[in-house]
């Protein structure tokens with residue numbers, strides 16, 4: 481079972497992952513970018529904002545993803561793996577290219593491996609604005625509310641297009657309510 485938690489910046493992914501670690505102690509927890517030793521270096525490069533080219537930035541994320549699939553996902557095929565982000569983020573954030581082209585590129589990186597379960601935490605523009613105001617923003621968060629809401633729409637479109645088993649959850653619900661919905665979704669499937 482390859483479960484991924486998706487959502488734009490500040491949607492509440494890390495908060496829920498910490499709770500899931502207690503609920504599913506035998507699962508393998510991982511993340512993109514940065515779930516492998518090479519991935520840690522690629523993450524630094526991608527998020528440092530050094531790349532002038534958006535295409536170069538996308539290839540950094542794709543390199544991270546290819547290594548992550550090979551080293552983490554395939555090596556834990558018979559376990560529950562729960563990942564903070566996946567190719568869904570890869571396709572949504574690279575918004576300079578169309579989704580079909582990005583699906584092709586991402587399937588090369590993942591050797592055709594798709595998540596089996598996608599949980600998307602969905603933010604309203606108002607809540608996103610509030611949550612971003614509470615923290616120092618990295619180079620991607622500095623692109624702003626409209627950019628991130630557009631990315632969220634691309635995430636939803638991608639999940640539907642790939643026809644992956646999924647749940648969309650209102651990220652403004654109480655933390656415990658979201659936790660329960662996620663637990664029920666994983667256990668039901």
Ligand SMILES: Nc1ncnc2c1ncn2[C@@H]1O[C@H](COP(=O)(O)OP(=O)(O)OP(=O)(O)O)[C@@H](O)[C@H]1O
Nearest residue numbers: 488489490491492493494495611651652653654655
């Ligand atoms: N359901 C919730 N209601 C209100 N605030 C929440 C909720 N879930 C998380 N938060 C708060 O929102 C902020 C972002 O949460 P968190 O770090 O879990 O998001 P994230 O999706 O992992 O973010 P990023 O992708 O930027 O790392 C934190 O201040 C957290 O306490």
Ligand SMILES: Cc1cn([C@H]2C[C@H](O)[C@@H](COP(=O)(O)O)O2)c(=O)[nH]c1=O
Nearest residue numbers: 489512513541565566569570573620621
């Ligand atoms: C996988 C992936 C991620 N991104 C962006 C999304 C976030 O802004 C950062 C990752 O930060 P987090 O704190 O680990 O959530 O990177 C992207 O642009 N493309 C991708 O493929």
